[in-house]
Amino acid sequence: MSGDRIPPEATTSALAALDRRSREIFRRIVDSYLETGEPLGSRNLARILPMALSPASIRNVMSDLEGLGLIYAPHTSAGRLPTESGLRLFVDAMLEVGDLTSEERRDIESRVAAGGTARTVDTLLSEAGRMLSGLSRGAGIVLASKVDQRIKHIEFVRLEPTKALVILVGEDGSVENRLIELDPGTTPSALVEASNYLNMHLRGRSLSEARLELLRRQESARAELDQLTAGLVDAGLASWAEAAAGRPDTLIVRGQANLLEDVHAAGDLERIRLLFDDIETQRELVRLLGSAEQGDGVRIFIGSENKLFSLSGSSLVVSPYRDSESRVVGVLGVLGPTRLNYARIVPMVDYTAKLVGRLIG
Template identity: 65%
Template sequence: MGISRITAGDTGTTLDDRSREIFRRIVESYLDSGEPLGSRNLSRILPMSLSPASVRNVMSDLEDLGLIYAPHVSAGRMPTQAGLRFFVDAFMQVGDLSPDERGEIERQISPKGQDMPHDSLLNEASRMLSGLSRGAGLVISSKGDPVLKHVEFIRLEPTKALAILVGENNQVENRIIELPAGTTASQLTEAANFVNAHLAGQTLPELRADLLRLKQQVASELDILSQDLVERGLAVWSGASDIEAPGRLIIRGRGNLLEGLAGAEDVDRVRLLFDDLERKDSLIDILNLAETGPGVRIFIGSENKLFSLSGSSLIVAPFRDNEERIIGAVGVIGPTRLNYSRIVPMVDYTAQLMARLSR
């Protein structure tokens, strides 16, 4: 598993065994409950014998290092964002998924191992990550130049037809086009056969480059009505098309981020995050985050501007095509007290699976 660490806010800290144990217990308690841990309770669970007063002295040193803080007067201690980063980089043990866990992820994304349309894979992966993490599952499909596999015209009415474009990854684009007056069923078939013979195996940009040449060939090989039909179909696809959009961002489980929030201010911060995620440039931002290093990336709170206001964390990994080009990313958004050690291998394996299923 490739997990790339970032060291933003690196303290360069070296802790002795006692301080390490106390710091680890504070962070693990926070990740489990979200609550501060006090010196009295901490002294009871430590493997070494330390009085509450001695524990408080160590806590004070950890506070001076910027690793923990007291949310309220006379409260216990919680990790700071820098403390969480230090914990993730220096303490966290990341295991691998069991065969049963891998099988469950595969079953949820692709039931019965069947081939699925690309959009369905994206949706199922996002839903699965949300359900297993109790956070928000995030899946991005980056911009691509899909290779055309098949084109078809289906009559809907005497003057309208459905033009269907299928990409090699089973991406499907449908558009309704106006039919030239008097178009017959045989002309619909003839036009589709012509496009498939000349354009299949090319990308949309390549298709556009061939438009001028094709106009000359269409004139010599097809009658006037079929020629008009082909040109109308090509004009539709060369316009604004979902299949070649800059990319797609799918988020499932947004409600999970609203659960357990303390007050209206927390809810507003998460809603701001939702608003930010709806912006097109957010998709580019997240893809750039995934591209900056191999494997799984972990961003905590303000380490990324997109999540700084909401105080959320992002665990994200890219997935690639056969030529090792990044074609998307999967991830989980959640509070800073995410179960990182459990979610990291889950995101990592989902990225591997998406790469395999998208080919």
């Protein structure tokens, strides 16, 4: 698990500064915050700690934790809440993540596969986002990469003597149509030959792989294809490149209304409004999700560690999902307040990413 995590040496140093009772008090403050969102005071702490400590002794420990930047008092004479640095320390060094039960796994599988055998990839991803939202009470986020789609089929259909439609079918079932100009004298057989050549040699390849393969085969291609047909092959591949460039990464957000359920004050409402604005502009969220594609497993981004959340005080738990050849093809996860139930959501996101990878593979 990572996000913009504390460097290991800083984590070790922060943990080393905490003795057994300090760690227990810090853990209880974080646990209480994640469960209720409310500050925890010394008197309530004294009732729930496994060791006998007076409220005065607890206040001394809390003062030390505050000095380390791990907790803070939201109001004078109030209890304490964890800071974002405290949450990061807790997530990186103290979070105990369990595994999903068999029942929970079956529930996730049934929800994601709700569309049945007729579902498209887009439907499956939308159901995954909806499921994550429903189970986490946050917003479900899915980023599906469209930039390097893999080719399933290309076909040329003549419309006019000098115009043809290129039908581009991706392995995810998506279809793109592009109009291209034909050289005078292009015959119907040349269109068929170009389609056959592209489908024979480039099917199953991404755009970048197809370009490399075409370059590699250029000499033999000249021998196999006449000049007009070779021009069609180039035009067909160029039209696929145009289609890919015109289809940016798809961002699916489900359950934004869940983020309003925990609003207690006008400041909270403004925080959520800013977050909704961030989601609408999408650029920062897509960039953030894209950075999660670079690593393995679940990543956790907390609050102002990232530009997107600098004003909204939110967290993001995400994991990349892969196709049958272990290529990262997207990212999914949960967006919510910093007091997300990380111990429950981390294995949920991890399992869903693996499940989606299997289903689209």
